Amino acid sequence: MSHFIVIGAGQAGSSLVAKLRKDGFDGKITLIGAEDSLPYQRPPLSKAYLLGEMEKERLFLRPESFYHENNISLRLGQPVTAIDSSAKTVTVGREVLSYDQLALTTGSAPHRLPAEIGGDLAGVHVVRTLQDIDALAPAVNEGARALIVGGGYIGLEAAAVCAKRGVSVTLVEMASRILQRVACAETSGYFRTLHQEHGVEICEGIGLKQLCGDAGHVSTAELSDGRCLNVDFVVVGVGVAPTTDLAQLAGVDLDNGIKVDAQGRTSDPYIWAAGDCASFPYLGQRIRLESVPNAIDQAEVVAANMLGAQQDYVAQPWFWSDQYDVKLQIAGLNTGFDTVVTRAGQARSMSFWYYKGDDLLAVDAMNEPRAYMVAKRLIDQKKTADKSVVADPDADLKPLLKA
Structure with missing residues (x-):
């Protein structure tokens, strides 16, 4: 057998x-x-x-x-x-x-912080496994002070959860802006504003220099700009x-x-x-x-x-992230884009469409499920979308699928 x-x-x-x-x-x-x-x-x-x-x-x-x-x-x-x-x-x-x-x-x-800068102290967490979250959960209490290291989606999601629980949150990102590796400046700006409105301090272009502990548990964080923060716990979100x-x-x-x-x-x-x-x-x-x-x-x-099917895998990339009351949906891969077209919606609803020349590569849609679904179908079918139609918030996107 x-x-x-x-x-x-x-x-x-x-x-x-x-x-x-x-x-x-x-x-x-x-x-x-x-x-x-x-x-x-x-x-x-x-x-x-x-x-x-x-x-x-x-x-x-x-x-x-x-x-x-x-x-x-x-x-x-x-x-x-x-x-x-x-x-x-x-x-x-x-x-x-x-x-x-x-x-x-x-x-x-997940990548972890080096022990030389305090990465092995108690109270320094990553968020990947059930065991990781069970270890972190008791620290996430109202009035606690948290440092989030890393401004990618993992770090931003952790910041959102902590802020919702009444934790005082500081997020540091060594790059010049959050989400720099994975998203356009417009998407970075959207989420920067969102987190700031919920009381999160976003520190861009600033790295972590050293974590120090009291009786083996993290208590302070020295940043690359010279500031020293008192912290109760740290969440590390610097990629996998x-x-x-x-x-x-x-x-x-x-x-x-x-x-x-x-x-x-x-x-x-x-x-x-x-x-x-x-x-x-x-x-x-x-x-x-x-x-x-x-x-x-x-x-x-x-x-x-x-079992012998000899079938090629044809990827149709899509992702999502939930932060506060915002659902981000991403379709496609934005690698090599040279233009971003903004489609404004109501309140927090918005989408950013990535193009290389006239070719549609990807979309970031925030609370815009209809725009997301149209863009995803276009990308999956290797079709593009007229930029002027996308940019017009009153234009119906569905006819693009028949073009």
């Missing part, structure tokens, strides 16, 4: 094993996860779950019964310590498991890195993550990868997508290909 092993029990891993059974695979399936919890969704962790608005059980992607009913062996809280690709074995604890095909859905891990240590053990090729072909296969024909950890070909370049939709869609394509 064939045995398929999937390492990484997150969104991609859970989606992959479910798809294998849905597509009729009747062999053995083992899903291995380093965390103790059932596979769970991450986006609500740092928002609804941290705010106490969602119970732990609602985070789970599927109930435990699903895995039993589908004869999927769960090995949770059991990190893999070795992979021998020539023998086609995986070592979990002291047990060696043989596989016929192996999928790596190991995700990504693909988790590739097991891929290295397996001897497969790496390139900004685990290098896969269009079908999700690594340099080893019996090993596959999907989700945050996988870099794949996209429009003449190689990218990684750190998003839930990519984790699901790519994992399902890999599952089909493990």
